[in-house]
Amino acid sequence: xxxxxxxxxxxxxxxxxxxxxxxxxxxxxxxxxxxxxxxxxxxxxxxxxxxxxxxxxxxxxxxxxxxxxxxxxxxxxxxxxxxxxxxxxxxxxxxxxxxxxxxxxxxxxxxxxxxxxxxxxxxxxxxxxxxxxxxxxxxxxxxxxxxxxxxxxxxxxx
Numbered sequence: 001x002x003x004x005x006x007x008x009x010x011x012x013x014x015x016x017x018x019x020x021x022x023x024x025x026x027x028x029x030x031x032x033x034x035x036x037x038x039x040x041x042x043x044x045x046x047x048x049x050x051x052x053x054x055x056x057x058x059x060x061x062x063x064x065x066x067x068x069x070x071x072x073x074x075x076x077x078x079x080x081x082x083x084x085x086x087x088x089x090x091x092x093x094x095x096x097x098x099x100x101x102x103x104x105x106x107x108x109x110x111x112x113x114x115x116x117x118x119x120x121x122x123x124x125x126x127x128x129x130x131x132x133x134x135x136x137x138x139x140x141x142x143x144x145x146x147x148x149x150x151x152x153x154x155x156x157x158x
Contacts, residue, residue: 026109033107035059043092081130084127094124
């Protein structure tokens with residue numbers, strides 16, 4: 001049985017996740033369902049297709065990431081911000097990513113979907129702020145990342 005690592009002063013969502021049967025196999029199923037949807041999505045699919053040709057390593061990395069997020073396994077050692085900072089994305093992309101993730105979580109793990117979605121919302125917000133910062137922008141509270149112009153999208157994507 002997994003034992004969550006406690007974090008002082010925070011509600012222990014990991015214990016709740018474990019009580020709701022979240023485990024690495026469930027997380028793997030969620031990751032695979034979600035990225036199947038992403039790959040087929042007309043907005044997100046092309047962004048991923050331009051950067052990922054061998055999906056299995058990415059799926060394994062995202063499984064390790066979500067195990068670290070949801071179960072505090074410590075198995076993910078990546079740095080997501082540099083990978084996302086130069087992507088040609090804006091608020092629409094983050095909203096679509098969240099909508100697809102929420103739909104996958106509801107399908108794959110309905111009892112624990114709320115726990116995954118809460119963390120996904122925080123992750124998306126952090127990445128959106130990081131992408132804005134990489135573009136030299138400072139987003140104010142409640143402000144979202146505006147769409148790129150065609151010229152600036154080509155610069156970011158290169």
